[in-house]
Every structure is written in C-alpha cells, then in structure tokens.
Amino acid sequence: MAENSDQKIVDFQILKRLFSFIGPYKIRFIFLIFLILIGAALSPALPLLIQYTIDGPISEGNFQKLNTALMLMVGLLVLNSLVSFSNTYQAGWISQRIIHDIRNEVFKKIINLRLKFFDNTPIGKLVTRTISDVETLSDVFSSGFAAIAGDILQLVLIISVMFYLNWQLTLISISTIPLLLISTYVFKEKVKKSFGWVRNAVANLNSFVQEHISGMSLIQIFNVQDQEFKKFEELNKAHRNANIKSILYYSVYFPVADVISALGVGLIVWYGSKGMIQHTVSFGTITAFIMFTNQFFRPIRMIADRINTLQMGVVSVSRIIEILDDDEFIETSGNYKNKVKGDISFENVDFSYNEGQPILKNINFKVSEGESLAFVGATGAGKTSIINLITKFYPIQSGEIKVDGVNIDLYDQKSLRNQIGMVLQDVFLFSGSIADNLRMGDETIRIDKIIDASKMVGIHDFIMQLPGGYDYKVMERGATLSVGQRQLLSFVRAIIQDPKIIILDEATSSVDSESEAMIQVAIDKLMKGRTSIIIAHRLSTIKKATKIIVLDKGRIMEEGSHDILLEKNGFYSKLYQMQFENAVQ
Incomplete structure (x- = not known):
C-alpha cells in the first residue's frame, strides 16, 4: 500500500469522494453553510458600529445615542456568540457522524477482504487507516470545507466595506498582503511535506508495536529486548523529528504573520494620523480600519492552516479509498445456498500465493459424503493450502473445486462457511467471555447447547471451575488459558456449529496425551456422518481415515488407505517410519 504524502490539494476526484461522505447529512451541512455565511456577514458589523460610536455619540457627547450604541454592541456580541456556538456544534456533529460512517465502511471492507490482502499488508498500517487516518477527516469536515468558504466570504465582505469607507487606507492596509501570501505559500508547502512524514512515521510505529507485542514471548526467550528497543528508538525518533519539523514551521509562520499584520496596522496608524491632522480621516475610521486589518489578516492565516488540514485529509482519504476501492482482494460470493451433503472434489487444481511460485500442481481427488480424507x-x-481453498480463503489459478458437484465459486460464501467446521493448530480466542468465544457472534446459540458440546469434549468441569464459569473473561488470544485448554475450546466451537464438513488441521498437535485421549472420543463423534478433512502428524486419527493422500512439493504422490499405503512401501511408508514409528511403540 503506497504512501502518498505528495497528494495534490486540487485532486478533484478525491475532493469529490470527500464530499460524497456528506450525502446523508446534506441538510445539516447546508444549515452549517448558512450559519457560516451569517457569521461572515456579521464580521464587519462591530468595527462599523465602533466607528459610528466614536465619530457620532462620543464626538457629539450624546449619551443617549451612546447607550443605544452600547446596547447594539452587546446584542451583536450575543448574536455572534450564538452563531459561533451553533456553527461549532453543527460542524462537530457532522464530522463525528461522517467519520463514524467511514470507519464502519472501512472495517466492513477489511473483514471481507481475502486473506492474501492481509498476507501483503502490515496490520499496523490497517490500524492506522481505520483509526488515525479516519480521525484526521474529523478536522476536515469540522474546520475544512465550510470554514474555508466562510473565511473567503469574510475576506470579501471586509475588503468591500474597507474600500467603501476609504480606498486610500484600504490600499495602505493591504499593501503587506503579498508578504503574507508568500510566507503562507512557503508554510503550506513545508507543512504539507511534514504531514506526509508524520503519517508515515505513525504507520511505521503502529506496525512495529503491534508486531512486537504479538511476538513478545519470542523477543524475551531470545533476550533481544535491547536490540528491539533500539529499533523502536529509531522509529520513534523519526516520528519525533517529523512532528518537530511541523511544529517548527508553525512556530515560524504565525509570528511572521503577526509581524506582517502589525506592519499593516502601523501603516494605517501612520497614514491615518496624517489624515487626522489634515482632517481627511476621522479617529473612528482609523479605529475601524485597525479592527478590519486584524479581521482581514486572521482569515488569511486561518485559511493557510485550514488548507493544510484539508491536505492532511486528502492524504488520509486517498489511503482510505485505496482500501474501499480495492476489488482485487474482495471476497467473491455466489448465490447458491443449498444445504451441502459433503461431497468434495478437486479437478486439475493449480494454486500459488504469489505469481510464479506454485504451491499446488494439478491436484485431483474426491471425497464423498461421510468419508474422511487425511493429508x-x-x-x-x-x-x-488445500484447506484454505476449500474454505474459499484464496482463489485458484486454474482447475475447479466442487462441493456436491457445484463449483465452489457459485456458493454463497456465508452459507458455505456456516456448514464447515474448523479446528486449527493455532487457536485464536478473542477478548470476552468463554461463551461469546464459543458462539462466535451467533446469539441464537443457547447456553444449554454450549454446555452439551463442552461435556462431549470433556471441558465442562474445567470451565465451571473458572470464576464466572462460561462468563469467565479470557484475555486477548486466550493468554490466561493453556494451549491444551484453548485447543479443547476450539473443538467445542466446531461441535456447536454442527457442520456437514469438518476440517482438522494439526488439531491435536498442541494437546498432551491425556487431553488427546479426552477429545479422541469427541473427534469420533464429530466426524460421524460428516465429511472430514484431516491434517495430522499423530497416527491415531490418520489411521482411521477412509483415504490418505501423500503430498510432496505440491503434488499428490500416493493415495489409499493406511494399510494399502504401507504395503506400497513408498512415500507414506517412509513417512510412517520416520514420523509415526515412535507413536506405535
């Protein structure tokens, strides 16, 4: 996934995509624009009112008019505050709703991508896309599009009023604008690059931390904490330096902008004082122009900052779009939803994870309903890899895979997977209760069904000894349970599904002999009446398989029953002697 820190602000395709997210909240957004326009229209009112007060009631000594002017000022400030509050609240409300929708859309897309996508994409970068990049869009919608439009309108109104009042003073006050525009452009370009550096540094940090926390046991067993910490220090230093550069640009720009603004005010005072001496300019006009100048320069500074915010949003949304529009790895799903019987066939199947590196070559086999096939x-x-293809985790390059005589690509993905139970060597448990992990999100599964399945496997008594029983909260990946206990829970999870096809991938390799004896009866019950695909090194399950297929470098070398393969004295016999001889003794 490419990092694109140099995305142009004028990329209208991305801007159009950004605007599309506003769709469900169009009425609210229009109301926000209305509030911004009202706020911009009110901006010249206070300086004009102050000019009137100084040149009118104060100069004339008319306290009645002065009181009226002061009441108008108070009313104007209250109105301005109400508009500002409504503006801020509406912008925040819209931005939070939009990033909520986008984050849902991104995560929904991620969980429907093929596993190949995750093979090629660091998890930390996906976390950055889902959390940090989406969060960046909050500022885009709250202080980006609409706010820039309001700032521009405010500039137009203020400069129009200034020209109306005194064109000479206006030209004097805006004479410093070229300096401000030059400094703003330099600032914008520098911050644009620094934002790209910061986003890349954040993604790298996320990837590193996620990977190393997951592999903490390996880091500690090899005593490489110091080496890995040094690597983290380098990544963290890069993140720090990127942020410091961004801070440096802000630290330089805003004081420079303030100096340029003060220079404009100084020119107004100089020229205005000369005008007062010559009676061509009033004191109220000079006061109003000083206020106008501050109002005029502030939106220019804010626009520069908002454009940088918008640029950050464009960079973030371009990365988000990469995921949302990535159809190469999207899971395919057909419409066939029939209940499967369990016939599985591979016909001339070739498969590779990466082009030019074949994993399976011309694979042909068939297993009928209720039979068991061991690899x-x-x-x-x-x-x-064969298991990954049966479950539609990866697409094949050529050939055909059929379930009950129907091409697997024609099956509705959810329907097919609901009828396949899997017990893997590496058991993954989510943070949450044991019951939730066994249900796997299916709230229709009652607790009595879970208990029955647990008793069948022989783990019910152990669960009841835990605090809270089936409501016991397991830590991430089931860290508070032993490997054998997690494996037994995975058997319960498979039994609860009542699948027509059961897949056992090294399912007992991590279980001790005592635990294996406990679940062997459950395995026999689980396999009864179901099509079973088995991968195992232990002899106990393989010997009972209807058929055994011997694979070597992606090709089928032999197939047949345990006894027939031993008689052939070929690949299986050698594997048997090498791997299973000790188990027989």
Whole structure:
C-alpha cells in the first residue's frame, strides 16, 4: 500500500469522494453553510458600529445615542456568540457522524477482504487507516470545507466595506498582503511535506508495536529486548523529528504573520494620523480600519492552516479509498445456498500465493459424503493450502473445486462457511467471555447447547471451575488459558456449529496425551456422518481415515488407505517410519 504524502490539494476526484461522505447529512451541512455565511456577514458589523460610536455619540457627547450604541454592541456580541456556538456544534456533529460512517465502511471492507490482502499488508498500517487516518477527516469536515468558504466570504465582505469607507487606507492596509501570501505559500508547502512524514512515521510505529507485542514471548526467550528497543528508538525518533519539523514551521509562520499584520496596522496608524491632522480621516475610521486589518489578516492565516488540514485529509482519504476501492482482494460470493451433503472434489487444481511460485500442481481427488480424507507430507507440501481453498480463503489459478458437484465459486460464501467446521493448530480466542468465544457472534446459540458440546469434549468441569464459569473473561488470544485448554475450546466451537464438513488441521498437535485421549472420543463423534478433512502428524486419527493422500512439493504422490499405503512401501511408508514409528511403540 503506497504512501502518498505528495497528494495534490486540487485532486478533484478525491475532493469529490470527500464530499460524497456528506450525502446523508446534506441538510445539516447546508444549515452549517448558512450559519457560516451569517457569521461572515456579521464580521464587519462591530468595527462599523465602533466607528459610528466614536465619530457620532462620543464626538457629539450624546449619551443617549451612546447607550443605544452600547446596547447594539452587546446584542451583536450575543448574536455572534450564538452563531459561533451553533456553527461549532453543527460542524462537530457532522464530522463525528461522517467519520463514524467511514470507519464502519472501512472495517466492513477489511473483514471481507481475502486473506492474501492481509498476507501483503502490515496490520499496523490497517490500524492506522481505520483509526488515525479516519480521525484526521474529523478536522476536515469540522474546520475544512465550510470554514474555508466562510473565511473567503469574510475576506470579501471586509475588503468591500474597507474600500467603501476609504480606498486610500484600504490600499495602505493591504499593501503587506503579498508578504503574507508568500510566507503562507512557503508554510503550506513545508507543512504539507511534514504531514506526509508524520503519517508515515505513525504507520511505521503502529506496525512495529503491534508486531512486537504479538511476538513478545519470542523477543524475551531470545533476550533481544535491547536490540528491539533500539529499533523502536529509531522509529520513534523519526516520528519525533517529523512532528518537530511541523511544529517548527508553525512556530515560524504565525509570528511572521503577526509581524506582517502589525506592519499593516502601523501603516494605517501612520497614514491615518496624517489624515487626522489634515482632517481627511476621522479617529473612528482609523479605529475601524485597525479592527478590519486584524479581521482581514486572521482569515488569511486561518485559511493557510485550514488548507493544510484539508491536505492532511486528502492524504488520509486517498489511503482510505485505496482500501474501499480495492476489488482485487474482495471476497467473491455466489448465490447458491443449498444445504451441502459433503461431497468434495478437486479437478486439475493449480494454486500459488504469489505469481510464479506454485504451491499446488494439478491436484485431483474426491471425497464423498461421510468419508474422511487425511493429508500427510513434509512441511510446505501444500496440506494447509488445500484447506484454505476449500474454505474459499484464496482463489485458484486454474482447475475447479466442487462441493456436491457445484463449483465452489457459485456458493454463497456465508452459507458455505456456516456448514464447515474448523479446528486449527493455532487457536485464536478473542477478548470476552468463554461463551461469546464459543458462539462466535451467533446469539441464537443457547447456553444449554454450549454446555452439551463442552461435556462431549470433556471441558465442562474445567470451565465451571473458572470464576464466572462460561462468563469467565479470557484475555486477548486466550493468554490466561493453556494451549491444551484453548485447543479443547476450539473443538467445542466446531461441535456447536454442527457442520456437514469438518476440517482438522494439526488439531491435536498442541494437546498432551491425556487431553488427546479426552477429545479422541469427541473427534469420533464429530466426524460421524460428516465429511472430514484431516491434517495430522499423530497416527491415531490418520489411521482411521477412509483415504490418505501423500503430498510432496505440491503434488499428490500416493493415495489409499493406511494399510494399502504401507504395503506400497513408498512415500507414506517412509513417512510412517520416520514420523509415526515412535507413536506405535
């Protein structure tokens, strides 16, 4: 996923996409624009009122008019405050609703992408996209589009009123604008680059921290804490330096802008004082122009800052769009929803995770309803890849996979996977209760069904000994449970689904002999009447399989029952002697 810190602010396709997110809140956004216009229209009112007060009631000594003017000022300030409050609240309300919708859309897209996408994309970067990049858009909608329009309108109104009052003073006051525009442009370009550096640094930090926390046991067992900390220090230093550069640009720009603004005020005082001496300019006009100048320079400074905010948003939304528009890795789903019987066939299937690196080559086999098929072979032979294809985790390059004679691509993905149960070597448990982990989001599964399945596996008594029983909260990835206990829970999870196809991928490799004996009966019950696909090194399950297929470097070398393969004295016999001899003894 490319980092694009140099995205142009005039990329209208991305701006159009940004505006599309406003759609559901169009009426609110129009109301926000209305409030901004009202606020901009009120901006010249106070200086004009102060000019009138100084040149009118105060000069004339008319206290009645002075009181009226003061009441108008109070009313104007109250109105301005109400408009400002409504403006801020509406902008915040809209921005929070929009980023809520975008974050939902991004996460929904992520959980429907093929596993190949996650093979090629660091998790930390996906976290950055879902959290940080989406959060950046909050400022875009709250102080971006609409606020820039309001600032521009305010500038137009103020300069129009200034020219109406005194064109000479106006020209004097805006004579410093070229200096401000030059400094603003330099500031905008510098901050644009620094924002790109900051976003990249954040993504790198997220990736590093996520990866190292997940692999903490490995870091500690090899005693490489110091080395890994040094790597983190370098990434953190890059993040710090990127932010400091951004802070430096802000620290330089705003004082320079204030000096330029003060220079404009000084010119007004100089020229205005000369006009007062010559009786061509009133004191009220000079006061109003000083206020106008401050009002005039403030939107210019704010526009520069808002444009940088908008640029950050453009960079962030371009990254978000990469995910939302990424159809290469989207999960395909057909319309076929029939209840499966369990016939599975591979016909001339070729598969590779990466182009030019074939994993499976011309795979052909068939397993009928209720039969069990075991795969054996050395690490990297392609056993797990076959499972990944049956579950539609990855697309094949050629050939055809059928379930009950129907091409697997025609099946509704959710319907098919609901009828496949999996027990893997690496059991993943989410933070939450044991019951929630066993239900896997299906709230229709009653607790009595969970208890029955737990008793079948033999883990019910252990669960009841935990604080809260089935409501016991497991830590992330089930860290508070042993490997064997997590494995037993994964069997319960598969049994609860009552699948027609059951897949066991090294399901007992992490379980001790005592635990294996406990679940062997449950495995037999689980496999009864179901099509079973088994990958295992332990002999107990493989020997009972209807058929055994021996894989080597992505090809089928032998197939048959346990006894037939032993008689052939080929690949399986050698594997048996190497891997299973000790188990028999």
